[in-house]
Amino acid sequence: MPTSKDVARLAGVSQSTVSYVMSGKRPISEEVRRRVEEAMAEIGFQPNAGARALAGRRTSVVGLVVPFGPSADTTGLLPFVETIATGVREHDYDVLLVTADEGPSALTRLEGRRLCDAIVLMEIEAHDPRIEVAASLRVPVVLIGVPQDPRGLPCVDVDFAEAARLAVTELAGSGHDRVVVLGHPAEAVLRDVNYVRRFTDSALATAHDAGLPYEVVGPVEPTPLGAERAVEAAGLDRPGLTGVVVAGTAAVQPVLTALVRAGHHPGRDVTVMGVCTDAAAAAAEPPVTNVSLEPRDVSRLAVRTVFRLLDAEGADAPPDVALVTPRLTHRSTTARAGAPAA
Amino acid sequence: MPTSKDVARLAGVSQSTVSYVMSGKRPISEEVRRRVEEAMAEIGFQPNAGARALAGRRTSVVGLVVPFGPSADTTGLLPFVETIATGVREHDYDVLLVTADEGPSALTRLEGRRLCDAIVLMEIEAHDPRIEVAASLRVPVVLIGVPQDPRGLPCVDVDFAEAARLAVTELAGSGHDRVVVLGHPAEAVLRDVNYVRRFTDSALATAHDAGLPYEVVGPVEPTPLGAERAVEAAGLDRPGLTGVVVAGTAAVQPVLTALVRAGHHPGRDVTVMGVCTDAAAAAAEPPVTNVSLEPRDVSRLAVRTVFRLLDAEGADAPPDVALVTPRLTHRSTTARAGAPAA
DNA sequence: GATCATCGTCGATGCGCTTCGACGGGGACC
DNA sequence: GGTCCCCGTCGAAGCGCATCGACGATGATC
Known part of the structure; x- marks a missing residue:
């Protein structure tokens, strides 16, 4: 599997230059950028996620905690999951799926092992034992659903x-x-x-x-x-x-x-x-x-909230509770008063 | 966040010893093992997943490619996903969720970036463009569903x-x-x-x-x-x-x-x-x-197949096609011939 | 009692990347 | 013409872990 060092050798530059081409964190001349990109394409280079996570201290992964298990409403869940997965991919992030029946320890695992940069918790209940744990984490957490006491965690939901x-x-x-x-x-x-x-x-x-x-x-x-x-x-x-x-x-x-x-x-x-x-x-x-x-609107809002948290690092904190406004659409089941009943 | 070096210092051993305590790949005296485990518990040590992946060349992650998007039958999918997630967790693995509408390139990304150790592909169609790509990967792939030509990839499904x-x-x-x-x-x-x-x-x-x-x-x-x-x-x-x-x-x-x-x-x-x-x-x-x-039976079979592939590294290859045998249960909708019709 | 394998531990190295400081080579400016 | 500064690049230092070879201390063997 090719490494960035291979790319560097082929492009005739140093390995750090390859890294800067990828991240854009230092200016790169047009000429060098082109050579590096050609080299990457030629040998099919893809950056090693583990090495990136280790050196860069970010995983490009969002942890998604979904309420499976017998108690869960399994039907409407998938659109949420799908939209979140698709949404984070647009930022070149991936989704790590964790089931809620692993309990609150799933959260400490995600944080402790550095498995993800942010966590989304779904199907929040009014008094959810996960919330206290979630509030104590250093990784940003977004709740889908509004608990009785969010403990300062940002929530998104339908209004x-x-x-x-x-x-x-x-x-x-x-x-x-x-x-x-x-x-x-x-x-x-x-x-x-x-x-x-x-x-x-x-x-x-x-x-x-x-x-x-x-x-x-x-x-x-x-x-x-x-x-x-x-x-x-x-x-x-x-x-x-x-x-x-x-x-x-x-x-x-x-x-x-x-x-x-x-x-x-x-x-x-x-x-x-x-x-x-x-x-x-x-x-x-x-x-x-x-x-x-x-659900898709809510998920999109959740993804937006996640990246606001991730980009701003506490600077412009998102609102505590963000709600999606519903919309009323007339179809055929609205009866008018005064019209003859059947 | 504590590292294995911190554990080593606290337990009065070298860092490599801590590593061997975790992996069990070298004999450790009872006394040292106890000290190390106490130290880990005391400072709440958890191994950094990125560092592990980099040094150990395995991620402890299974990639799951699910068919979202408008065309997918979204209803019956969740039990599959849930069972797979729960099943791999029993091996201390996690699930990285990828949507199929990312196309075959999702597979090369999972492999190239070393995001996972194995891949499960769901909702395989008779002539699925992902299969040719999947067959060319070095990571093991398991198909849920039986395509026309599996290209040597192991398949699981209901019979x-x-x-x-x-x-x-x-x-x-x-x-x-x-x-x-x-x-x-x-x-x-x-x-x-x-x-x-x-x-x-x-x-x-x-x-x-x-x-x-x-x-x-x-x-x-x-x-x-x-x-x-x-x-x-x-x-x-x-x-x-x-x-x-x-x-x-x-x-x-x-x-x-x-x-x-x-x-x-x-x-x-x-x-x-x-x-x-x-x-x-x-x-x-x-x-x-x-x-x-x-679906849960199929998922369990898929998980078993994944770990057979992972443990054996080609030695005892799983069967090409493994099918779950269905079972017939009589309930109230079976009519007997000769009984009076309504 | 000298020899040799075995057990348990240590130190060093490297996985592939990000990032920091350094540095050569132009302009811009006085 | 010298100074300053910025642009573009490089080298080196880790990130936290797994793993390999080395090595002292046992105990077994003749």
Whole structure:
């Protein structure tokens, strides 16, 4: 395997010059740069990552701690991971994948062995044991999800409060008589993921401010059976126009299906507002009005935060909490008050 | 951050002795070993991964190339990734995650920069451009999926041919009049993933040998609409007992739902045989008889293969193709011939 | 009791890179 | 014409570990 010394010999320069060509940390004449680059290409040189890490004290690796294990919501995770992987690659970084069931010791390992320059923690719970450890590290850490006490660590997430506000405000403004929130799956509630509370609280507060009766049904399992039960519990047979807010991508289609089977017509006698990705909303049958919940946006924000931390070395610290603002898109499940019910 | 030299000083030994305590490559007296280990614990020593990689010429990292990007079946992927991550950690290895949309150059980068000791390639297609590159590497590569020409690279996968044989044999033996195979999603067919053909061919051959009429419906999208269309196309209104084989975890529930909506009674007037994970089969409504398709088993086999390659350095080469044998489990969707239809 | 292998430890070297200080050779400037 | 300075390059010194040869101290062997 060729080394930078080989490149240097071929280009007729010193090895340190090769290094400066790569890093750009000292001015290099056009002529020499060209010779070095040609030499690198000719022998197919690639810098040894281990040597780089040792000499340069940086690994060009981001550690990603993902919540696997039986308890994890395994479905929506991959877009996060993918976007982060792709995002860091644009900075010529790589991703080291660590599973959360290794526990907080995974964090000290990543730091102690110098396996990465920064760490991203996913699926942060309201009271997460990893946070205290994370806060004590010297490597920068970014949290995806907002815990009760971030301990000064930067967090990124979707703005769930704003999502709930958007959804309920829209329903209140378009003549609905009540709002029913179909909640998150029991698994998420039990794990005490913070966004569940932020979403629910905001939904209730907004409905209350608008003078709109509201109700939270939940937890709801994202299965045909769970959706059926939730629809039953929603009490849609009362007179008046109900707005149903469905929280979570996985629950949207089952709830739609259950509604139709129960004889309802989303978009006519009931409004369904999904809190889910635009892709899922558009692909649903029928296409569902939604407030966007985009994991990719969150991941991109996380990557940006990581490199802000990495570049600035504490200088321009990123905001403590950065939230992605959701967006409401009308599709076919919005019913207008006054239109004839089925 | 403490180094092995610090440990050596504290324990009153030389640095090389500390190294030998860690590696076990030379005999160490009980007394010295104890002192060194205490010293390591006291100052919280952890070996620097970069220095190790440089001096020892091994990184203790496995590169995992996953097929992200728009074309990928993103749903079933995570169990693979998780199991591999957990599996290599048992050997004190880590996983470097690379997305396949970086293309074959990702492989040369992993090798050239010495980022990992072995590579696992996922979602191998029948004619995969990564394979030729992979075969030319000096780092060992394991394929998950069986391409048309593995170029000598070891492959692991589920035995799809056996899965189809199991399913169809069972149906043939229990008095069914015909077999309908609901195929894989169009996306998988288009990508020319090899298992689709292996499964279908084997299903047809087995049905033919059993003298059973058969039919392949497909491609089938794993959505309510796609399932409905597939159920229609299956022609279940003909007299006689039909066995429906549903290929792919994602399609099982939609097909079941569509069948019920069309007025059928899985387990009475029609048999449904899922080709999916046991977990999905048990969780389905109703629980579905299935041939197990366990990504975790495949991943474990992949990890085992990786370390066989790593330990043996070519000595005891693993088999070219190692397949996980599926298992048939009866649940509530198996109908018996002669029982009254609905 | 001299010889020789064996065990347990040490010192030195090098992995391939980054980075620092040094230094020769031009301009720019007085 | 001399001084100063900056540009572009080089040599050397590590980064923290693994590994090799050396070597003193045992114990075994005849």
